Amino acid sequence: MLKAYDVTDRIDKTTIRKQELMAAVILKLEGIRKELELSRDIRQTIIPNLSVEIMAGEFVAITGPSGSGKSTLLYIMGGLDKPTAGKVWLDGEAINEKSEKQMNQIRNEKIGFIYQFHFLLPEFNAVDNVSMPMMINGRRSRKEIRDRAKMLLDLVEMQNKYTNKPSQLSGGQQQRVAIARALANEPKVVLGDEPTGNLDSRSANNVYNLFDRLNRELHQTVIVVTHDEEFANRAGRRINLVDGMIESDVQLRPMAAYTTETQMRDRH
Ligand SMILES: Nc1ncnc2c1ncn2[C@@H]1O[C@H](COP(=O)(O)OP(=O)(O)OP(=O)(O)O)[C@@H](O)[C@H]1O
Ligand SMILES: [Mg+2]
8 A cells, every 4th residue: 555655755755856847938028129220211110019938949930921020039038039029038047138158157157059051160060160169168178178079079960070161071071060069068059040051952851850859859949940841840849930929839749758878879
């Protein structure tokens, strides 16, 4: 009797803990408004009033027509742009009130941003590019940084290209280095603005699969702007923007369980 009770009790605790983990809000936007001043008396409203919560471990695709405010929203989420009004919380911290210097540190530690065009440093090889955010951060030794950079390149299946410079890599390979770089400081959120926009469909598919694995296996929170219908429907949640407003917000699948980076690297 007592034994059975103990087991049930343990199961309950595990379930509750899982629910707690899954319920953690990692990014919260409240009453976001974004206006642009086009000239002295012409203002354009890009986002009128948007609120959204993203849970830790979610994989969100943001879709919508060109000019609907997807990039603007993503930049606000990542602290790269400030809203005209409203509040942004990242990992429990209100980031819209931070100074530029504080924001640089928060971005370095908590956000991994992947642009449509990779923005790798052309003079540096793959390992150096991935090392850069860790060098700026200064919390790891040189050896730890290089080892981690190589581990992340292995993770994105670039183990044979450590010393290649961006010009010696294909578009898809460059984008995978950019993803490894985005993961350098174990960010809370990975944000991608059409990261496969300039890739052929096969390379784009590889990059999608990588995001998918990062999310499913590492429980990495991923938010990606995409024009690709198939990819958008493979995400866990799809938010469609029209005129800076959430036209629909659909949960497509439940969240996955954790793996470590090393386990994930060794699996492929
Ligand atoms: N620097 C700027 N100056 C003037 N207008 C801008 C500027 N940046 C964005 N806009 C306007 O804001 C609106 C939203 O732009 P945003 O780049 O967020 O759209 P998007 O959904 O990412 O579009 P796309 O799919 O084409 O990338 C557009 O109408 C655009 O013209
Ligand atoms: Mg855009």
